[in-house]
Amino acid sequence: MTKSASGSNNDDIIELGLPVNPAYVSAARLTASSIANRMGFNIEDIEDIKAAVSEACTYLIKQNSQNRQSMFQIKFILKNKFLEIFISAKKDPSSTDSDEDGLGILMIEALMDDVDLTTPDDTSIQIIMHKKLR
Amino acid sequence: MTKSASGSNNDDIIELGLPVNPAYVSAARLTASSIANRMGFNIEDIEDIKAAVSEACTYLIKQNSQNRQSMFQIKFILKNKFLEIFISAKKDPSSTDSDEDGLGILMIEALMDDVDLTTPDDTSIQIIMHKKLR
């Protein structure tokens, strides 16, 4: 679906809430891939978006090992020329990055056009990423 | 993933919000299929759940033809022995079922173990469906 096919000038928004649990990362990945497909991204970009969403979820799971009851919030926003994705979850107050976690973030940076990791407050982390429609 | 693999006694809940737009029905279908897979359903049951979610979205789109800005809310709840799915959206006050819409509901009834169509109020419709884990 191209922007004009949606028949609207507003941004399309898709929201997904998932348990912070390794079992559901594949669901996040598949949903991301399906949305990117509909938004008209090419195959390589769809794979990039899929992998970036997966790595972001994995990163957040590692920062939140003590609390499997909490939820990811994933929000996909189709802007005029790019897809914006927000992924957030609670973090353990004590968590710190290990080397391996850095690999995931490095991959997201290579796969997406823009990535931002923020801690809105001491108890949560948000990853924001952009991918341009080409 | 079986219930015990989630490492918790609480129900796992997945929530998906999508624009009420035919372009996103495939995303709902794919997400449902991925979740059902993780919950340990067999291939035939996964296909049934996928088709039932798709038909429910399609039914709601047809009841909501005037308002493409509104959202579907889809909620998947893994209970002990079954998957419960809630799908709701706004409806047009004027909408009535056509014969063809009835086909979709008939299909959901054949595919799932239990289906309930409710109108919590005059402006929205909710479809609730169950599928037992075998």
Added chain:
Amino acid sequence: MDFKLNSLYDNTKNIWNITIEGEIDIYNSSLLKEKLNALIQEHKTDLHINCDKLEYIDSTGLGSLVSVLKKVKQYNGNISLCQLKPNVAKVFKITELNKVFVIEGANND
């Protein structure tokens, strides 16, 4: 997640040989109807549809097929479908459309 339709007119048998690949749902089922209607405008013959690579069809896709079948019946033609995947065969069965279309040979891969 879209569908692809290939068609080849068989001169000697006077039939349309058609393959449909992918997924048909409310997003693209009207396109399916248009494409099939265009074929029967060109040659008023039977339609043989190979569904080997049809991964999914929903109630609106079935509606499109029924709509085309009505037109095909007008010239005493028929629509047959073969190589249906189990999930596709199932929707024809539960809607009893397996009694309306000619369904040949399953695909159990």
Added chain:
Amino acid sequence: MDFKLNSLYDNTKNIWNITIEGEIDIYNSSLLKEKLNALIQEHKTDLHINCDKLEYIDSTGLGSLVSVLKKVKQYNGNISLCQLKPNVAKVFKITELNKVFVIEGANND
């Protein structure tokens, strides 16, 4: 959405021929490590991994492979991967792990 690993020990060449199918992520990457470690306990040889049907691998899956490679290097062995799909080849490239593993032949289907 899980993965399947098949392995066959080649007696004459003294190598493990392995195929991995499916998707590897944080849910199952520790299982990948366990399965490969079991193989090199049995025969301390090179691992040849065919990735023809590997649809996806994430950072934790790469971490598992690196962990196994460290053990393989201890006996002067190696791990080679062939027939990588474009998206899988890409994650090896962006992490520069294509310089650490032997990557042979692409899969551009």
